[in-house]
Amino acid sequence: MKKRLIRVAAVTSLLALALVLVLGRDNIVYGRGRGLTPAKYRALPAAARAVADATKANLARDLRVAPDRIAVLGVDSVSFPDTSLGVIEPGERYLDAATPGYVVRTMVAGGPYTYHGSSGRVVAVPAGEESAAVVQRLLRSSLYDLRERLNVGLNEVVVQRIEPIEFPDGSLGAPEPNVPYPLVPTPGYEIKLQARGVAYRYWAAGDRIVYVGSFLEPGRTVTVYRHKDLSPEARQCGVVYPLTRSVPVTSDASSILALQHLFAGPTEAEAAQGYVSPFSEATAGMWMGIRTQGRTAYLDLADVLPAVLAADDACGREAFLAEVEATLKEVLPVEWVVYSIEGDPLAFCQWMGWCEGGR
Structure with a gap:
């Protein structure tokens, strides 16, 4: 029995050694977290590495950790539909222009963090919560809807604020004929946009936005x-x-x-x-x-x-x-x-x- 266990252990060790030789030493996990090896990180295209470097610098500053404690799990090439890089923030202006960039996935202090970046600029993707993704989707739908209504450039429409509210039912205060809605309180958002001195309101929840109306700002x-x-x-x-x-x-x-x-x-x-x-x-x-x-x-x-x-x-x-x-x-x-x-x-x-x- 003892000899059999020794043979099994020997075979297991040989298989592990063979796996390392087949995959190459670049696939060995380095550092404190599982991520790209130093060789693979250096082999990234220059633009991708610049975005990854900027991501690590931002995370290190915000979390007050050393950059070498941040593991880069992956850097993926993407094309963003506009210069928001997929993250719309209140008060910011964006151009309606396809923007090549990267999605950087990292791990630090036991938590995952994702950044989007292009040309040295990086933005943090709201972490974890499903509601953060819903908010981004509703903001984008509202921005693009108002741009089409006004026939203006995307850079003319700015998010002023977004606030959570509760609607009496699923119609969001704007029922359409012959459309059934859940007759229960529905959590959602009020979105206020601004374009050329005029404020515009939307009500939103789930995948639906409702244009409420506009009013002139005092100036x-x-x-x-x-x-x-x-x-x-x-x-x-x-x-x-x-x-x-x-x-x-x-x-x-x-x-x-x-x-x-x-x-x-x-x-x-x-x-x-x-x-x-x-x-x-x-x-x-x-x-x-x-x-x-x-x-x-x-x-x-x-x-x-x-x-x-x-x-x-x-x-x-x-x-x-x-x-x-x-x-x-x-x-x-x-x-x-x-x-x-x-x-x-x-x-x-x-x-x-x-x-x-x-x-």
């Missing part, structure tokens, strides 16, 4: 960025500060409204508070158009730049870029701005002194 706000000191010796040419203005409710897109106020320069009240800018009443009409593609904004300008800024005004040029880009990134979920003068990007490049043949 609309626009944020532009200004300087406090443009003297070259102050070395503040790229340092800008947000200024929020209250404006009448209009149907103008947020980006158009922001550019109108930006290029018109500081108001008298703002100037009295010490704010300065390369823009003034003389530049109010110098922008000609704005469009977005992916996470890039394309801004076309009138051919008046030489009259606005002197050819040797390096500080003014830096200030110009700082105010425009900070203001646009406030109202558009973009990372880059491409400039042109009357449709010609080379003309702007030359005016900035970045390309040969400066104007």
Whole structure:
């Protein structure tokens, strides 16, 4: 009997050794958690590894643990339908553009955490609860429904808040003819969206959303960025500060409204508070158009730049870029701005002194 047990143990050991040799040492589990081996982690595509690194950095900061205690279980390539990366957050703006990215699954401190990421940006997926997935589904349905109703870009619709409520029955307060509903209290949500100074309400539960109606906000706000000191010796040419203005409710897109106020320069009240800018009443009409593609904004300008800024005004040029880009990134979920003068990007490049043949 003893010899038989020894033979079984020997065979088991040989099978285990053979399995390791067949699968390769890269499949051996390293570290404190089960995850990708160091070799497999290094072999990830550069973009995938960057998202995984950002995920680990975020988790390490939020959970106050060392990054090496975070096991990456997998990194999967996906295409998100918009720049929300599948996680809609109140107050954020998103572009309706397919966005390639990754889903990163991790394990740390006994709990699983999932992140979505693209181009260095990562967002945490609400953990665990089924209700979190329901909320995301209802938010997305509401956003896309309002976008279609208003025929506006997705970036014009912002979630203001979502609150749990209880409906008297399954009709969610909006019964349809000849449709049966459960006649029991139904937990759900009230979703408040905002687009161009108008607020919109939805009631939602399960897989159903109901458009309730709209009402004007007391006013609309626009944020532009200004300087406090443009003297070259102050070395503040790229340092800008947000200024929020209250404006009448209009149907103008947020980006158009922001550019109108930006290029018109500081108001008298703002100037009295010490704010300065390369823009003034003389530049109010110098922008000609704005469009977005992916996470890039394309801004076309009138051919008046030489009259606005002197050819040797390096500080003014830096200030110009700082105010425009900070203001646009406030109202558009973009990372880059491409400039042109009357449709010609080379003309702007030359005016900035970045390309040969400066104007």
